[in-house]
Every structure is written in structure tokens, then in C-alpha cells.
Amino acid sequence: MPVHTALGRVLAADVTSPADLPPFDRSAVDGWAVRAADVASAESDHPVRLRHAGEVRMGEAAALTVSPGDAVRIPTGGVLPDGADAIVMQEHVEAHLPVILVRRAVPSGDNVVRRGIDLRAGEVVFRRGRRLRPADLGMLAGLGLAEVEVTLPPRVAILATGDEVVEPGRPLAPGRVRDMNSPALAGAVQAAGGVAVLCGIVPDERGAVEEALRRAVASHEMVLVSGGSSVGDRDVASDAIAALGPPGIIVHGIAVRPGKPTVLAASGEVPVIGLPGNPVSALVIFDLFARPVLEGLLGVDPASRPWDLVRARLVAALPAAGAREDHRRVRLEARPDGLWAAPLPAGSQVLTSLVHADGIVVVPASSAGYAEGEEVEVRLL
């Protein structure tokens, strides 16, 4: 795709520099190109006299040659003319054309940006799997590339199940709830670089869910289905996932709170992830399991991003989690003495904890928990 539209896309192949960067020796300043030996004795009180021998024009090859005793006017970025090996900044020169007085000595190479100093032809600039940032687009253009080869974003089907779940815009009968997971997961998929395809709400019937999942698997690179996977009376989603064929369910139930009823499965080569119906749990589990899978499909280099983790002190204790790893939402506060993390309500029923959270603190299973004031690691949302 065109380089200037490729923000956030992932490189499908290594990018090597087709040429040296910069492609020629050039001036780092506005000044005069000279032979360093000519001005070795220059001082502010004892200037060296040189002959004005022309001007390097911006964007043009230097047709001039700097002979002993010559000085050539040169702008920032101008091509260093033959014979010259240094630039005197214009503030150290007094021009009385055709004579110029140089009042400061420069060592050879001074104020010159050497050809290839930044990149050599053939050098790898970017590895495949890099997610392109604004500066990267500039660099790709600097290499002379108008287009760049990126991976195709995976299409991710998003299904909600549940007899009680109601589509947006429709009236809410007593006992019913809104479908929060579909839009939240659509946003999470998009933020991770995928294309979210909303497949609507499926009633809690094994046949209907299985049929919807089969259709989703057939035409998407990944499938997310939320709700219906709790181990209870209404376990239709996990039964339907199990019926999709090999390799089928790999994990059903994880020692994480919230998110216990998570299902990790695949049908052929299509990953199928069963997320809890509760929106808080669904987003926590998306981040833990679905995002890495999506990034894998997208070809993202899994190199860690250490700055997604910050350290903060706890405003209040986070008690022991019991037998499950507890993923607690926290709000961050910058105080004069550093960053603090305020735990939000633990229950996955408190939906507003989703929108107030800046990050997650993991309380390990069977641990003593964390004390008030203790420094912990916060994974940023």
C-alpha cells in the first residue's frame, strides 16, 4: 500500500535500504565549503582570506571544485563540492566579495554529513513484523519507497450468545440486558489491528450457535464468541465449539479471575475463543489471550514492549486472590512523589470499572496479595 497510508500496518517482509543514506556528502549547516588545511590558522583576530569561488545551489549536484584558497557558499543539506572537506558556519565568516574572511579554524569533516553514515545500501532498516509508526513512514519514504508490503489484517468474527442479550436501539424488556460485548470487542479487535465483523446475537440454543459458528469459521481468520461458556445449565457455546471439529477445544476453564469459563479452541486453522458473557471479564480475557493470537495472525513481531508496564504504588491493599490469578483493574494517579494505582471494585459485575481503569495489576494465585503503599507492576490498557 502507499507508504503515507500505512500507519499501524505490519510489515510483511524485511525492508533493506536500496542506497546509501544520505546519498551524498552534504552540509549540516549554512556556511562555506573549504579545505580545512587552508583555514587551520584562522582565529577571530587573525582571519584567513579565501577567494569566493561560487555557490552550491540546493538540490543540485556540485559542479564546482574547491581549489586551495577557495571558499564556496553552501546551504544546509547542500552537496559537498569536490576538493572541500569541511564547512565553516556562516557566523564565523565575513564576506567582502570576492574576498571572504574566515575567523575560525575547522577540522577536516566538520559540519559534513558523510554519505551512508545513517544507512548503507543493502542494510536492513526494518524487520518483518514491525507495526509502522509515523517516523517509520518518513524513513520508508526516505528510502525512495512509494509503496510498502504489509500483511492483510485478519477478519475477526464477533458473535454474542444469550437469550437475554438485546441489540442496540431495540427496547429493553424486563430481565434483558444490552449487548455490550460486541461493540467493546469490535473496538479491541480494531485497536489490535484486525477487522471486526459483527455477526450479531445468537439465541442460547446449541444448534443455532453451532450453525452461526460454522458460518463464522468458514469466512473469517478468527472467531470470538462471548457468553454461554460458564459451566452450568446453559453451556451451549462450549458444546457448539466442541462440535466444530479438530483440533477443537484445547483449554476450557482457566485459573484467572475474572474469566474462569474461557474456552480456547480451533477449527482447522481458525482460532475460536469463547469469552465470558460478562463484559469486564470478556475484555480482560481478550487482552490476555485473543490479542496475542490476533497479533500472531497479523504477523506482529512478539518482541516485548517494556513500556506497556509501569510501576506504581498501591493506594489500597490488594488482598490475596485465592486459587485463581486475580486481574484487578486500577486507575492511575500522578502525584508529586510518583505514580499511584487505585484499585477499582473487584467484582466483574461493576461495569463502570471497565471505563475508569487505566491498567491491570495481576495478583498471583495463592499469594499473600499486595499491601497498601507497595510498589506493583501495572499493565497499561
Add this chain to the structure above:
Amino acid sequence: MPVHTALGRVLAADVTSPADLPPFDRSAVDGWAVRAADVASAESDHPVRLRHAGEVRMGEAAALTVSPGDAVRIPTGGVLPDGADAIVMQEHVEAHLPVILVRRAVPSGDNVVRRGIDLRAGEVVFRRGRRLRPADLGMLAGLGLAEVEVTLPPRVAILATGDEVVEPGRPLAPGRVRDMNSPALAGAVQAAGGVAVLCGIVPDERGAVEEALRRAVASHEMVLVSGGSSVGDRDVASDAIAALGPPGIIVHGIAVRPGKPTVLAASGEVPVIGLPGNPVSALVIFDLFARPVLEGLLGVDPASRPWDLVRARLVAALPAAGAREDHRRVRLEARPDGLWAAPLPAGSQVLTSLVHADGIVVVPASSAGYAEGEEVEVRLL
């Protein structure tokens, strides 16, 4: 716009909850709805006998009433039936229908999520100016909103000036350089939430630049022009900006390195920012000055995001900056003893420093600089 497509958009108005959330008292677990007083004496060895009095179905109003001695089956999320004030989890119940044995006492309110506990009708959920995250989309949908009022992204014109600057895909004659700023700034504008409009490369002539700027100002909400603003022979961009009319140039030249020749101006209500031609400088200055302006036009709440700043120790000293504030690019490394920041080459001529940087460390003007191993604040890119 539709809620599920509103990721990253900025709210144009406060959002209040149209109803209580949750809209009814509901069960937090799979279990049995009871009157807490009936099971006050229950112990694992001495169960209390209750009558099975029906079942709450998911997504339906509870037509049942729980009378003394009754227990009603209820799923997670089910509506609490009249008369009941607590839920016993199913693992503490033995069913021998129509008799059930309860082996654990529950206090009144146990496992019940109260109507309005999360949000009360009329309560402000989001303030205008909030940039929507995935969880926010879920919350908006949970409030019953199918659409949401967001601000229109500002259209930002991007012009490059310079006789030496060549468009992508065209051959590079000797002495010429590629236009790196247009794609880099397009990415930066897009990342900040604006719509980037590339207006091409304008030759270094006062009339041509002024004409291009006038057209850009007439049909965009913001204008960025890079190159040509250094104080020297070729100062056409700043002259052209000055000619655009009041209020005109507000700042020309700043005590920041890189980025000294920056121009901050406005023509009528349209901000016009003159950025350095050097791509490293242009992106540093975009972040410092253009992004806040763009976010202001977009209506983003300027509340600080403290987690954009991390603390890291310096792998090498950052020496004194002199009279200008020095914005040094650093690469972050996660080591067992914490986060470290490795300074990248200082010169704005080293273009690869752009793509290797994870953040910026500011060395204050006229300071002593920072020592190796010293802890500094890093602004993440």
C-alpha cells in the same frame, strides 16, 4: 456515528445514563434465590430444607414470588424474584426435587447485584472530550445507545517546501532528497486523530509558497508546512506565513533542540505551524506543538495522561544542552533491575534515530545534564 465504529473518536457532549445500571436486582452467580432468614441456621452438616418453587429464566422478568420456605433456581444475571433477598451458590445446595437442601447460610444481599449499583439514571458516565476506548464502546452500548455524538476530525493540510525535495516514486537526481516529512507527518496527524491531507511539494519561492498556503488555509482546519523556515538565505516559508494576514506569526524561533526555526502562527482561526525541514526535528516539534493544537481542535480533554511518562535509568550520560532545551531520543530496554534508556545519536541529521527511538528525554536549558545511571523521565513516543 454508530457506537461500534467509534473507536478513537472524541465525545462532542457529556453522556449521561438514561436508566439505572443494572436495570434490575440480579444474581451474580448460578444458584438458588432464597429468603436469607430461612437459611440462617444452615451448615454443611445441618442443611436447611426448602421447597423448589420454580425457576427464573434468563432474559425474562421474574413472575415468581419467593415465600418463606421457598427456593427458586436462578442463573447468573437472572432477575431476583420478589420475596428473595439473597442467592445461595449452587455448590452449597443439594437438590432432591421438590426438596432442596441448603448447606450454607447467606446474609441478606449476598450474591445479588443491586439495581443502579453501577450507575444511577441521569448520572454522567463520560465527559465531552473523552477519546473512546474499546471498553467505552461497550459501556455506551450498555446504556442503550446505538449512536454517539463525536467531534469531526480536523482536516490538516501538509505541505513540504524545498527545491531539493523529491516526491516518492520519482528518480532522485544528484543533490536531491526524498520528501520524508509528508508521510511522517501524515502518520502523526492520523495517530492524533486528524485527517491528513497531503498537499505536495512546493518550490522554494515566496509567491508559490504563499499561494499554496492560502489555498490550504481556505479549506482546512489546520496547516503544517515543513522546510524553508531556517533563518538564512532561504527563509521563504516564514515570509509566506507572515503574509497570510492576522494574527500572523506569534512565535518564530524557539529555544529547543532540535527545532529552533519553528514558526507558530495563525491565519484567521486556522493555526499554521512552520516545522523544520529536517524530519527528526519536524516530528519532535509536531509532538511538542502541533499535536496539542490538533487535539484542541478535536476537542480532546487536555487532562494529563501520566502513564505517557515512564522513569528509566540512563545507559550513558546526557551532557548539558547549552542555551536550548535538548530533546534527546532514547531507546528503552527492560533489564532485570528495571527500565533503562539508551541515548541515540544527538544530531538531527541521523534519520535512523527516529525509528529506533521509544521516547524522548528533555535535558533542560543551561543545566548540568544527566549522569550515567541517573533516573530520568522518558516521554513515550
